[in-house]
Amino acid sequence: MALAPTVAAQSGEPVTKIRIPAGTATIGSDMKAMKERFKDDNVRAEWFADETPQRKAEVDAFLIDATEVTNRRYKKLFPEHEFPANLTDHPVVNVTWKMADEYCRKVGGRLPSEAEFERAARGDDGRAYPWGNDFDPRNAVYVESGGGSSRLKVGSFEQESSGSNLLGGTSPVGSIEDGKSPFGVYDMAGNVWEWQAGWYDREKKLRLLKGGSWLTSKESLRSSARLGDADASRFNDYGFRCAYTGE
Secondary structure (H helix, E strand, O other), X not given: OEEOOOEEOXXXXXXXXXXXXXXXXXXXXXXXXXXXXXXXOOOOHHHHHHHOOOEEEEEOOEEXXXXXXXXXXXXXXXXXXXXXXXXXXXXXXXXXXXXXXXXXXXXXOEOOOHHHHHHHHHOOOOOOEOOEOOOOHHHOOOHHHOOOOOOOEOOOOOOEEOOEEOOOOOOOOOOOHHHOOOOOOOOXXXXXXXXXXXXXXXXXXXXXXXXXOOOOOHHXXXXXXXXXXXXXXXXXXXXXXXXXXOO
């Protein structure tokens, strides 16, 4: 793991960026391996066919935020952003792809590619989860850990669903030490789905999100899992982090 110096982003909030060395990224999953993994979980591997075929890609060195962008950081750049006071250090949510892209560009970065996300999350050995190949419920914020049970489109902060308010369910970023990736990146599984730079589909109609969230099951916490949605979509479990080109 290599930490870049702690730098003050243009947002005014000190941000730790982690250097991800150049290397081979494992992208996606093998169908046979998924069937073996899910055989005891009443889950069909075919539900995750969008992860196949598994492939390799060479990725140049880059920097990535150690954590998801928080409400505190987002508000520094966009003062009109409102959120409950107790969620200052939680990931910003209800952001569209365009909002996430704009923020990253303003701080001198960009959204990561799918290959970069999986490189940062899976390391050199192509593990299934950031912490290893075996699932550990203590290492992520997800639905079975008490995060929530339904998703709502953007609305008032007071709107509730199954006992969780619109922005409920997340945890402060970087709060699960054992959930880090091999390079030391936090929350790449759970907490919030993270917008990526590229497309989910070949038709380029849907944008890609990675990482799962507090509203998803453990299967979606695998680093290979994918979600597609329109770039104007806003949900209370959609967030992002930024990547940066260069050493």
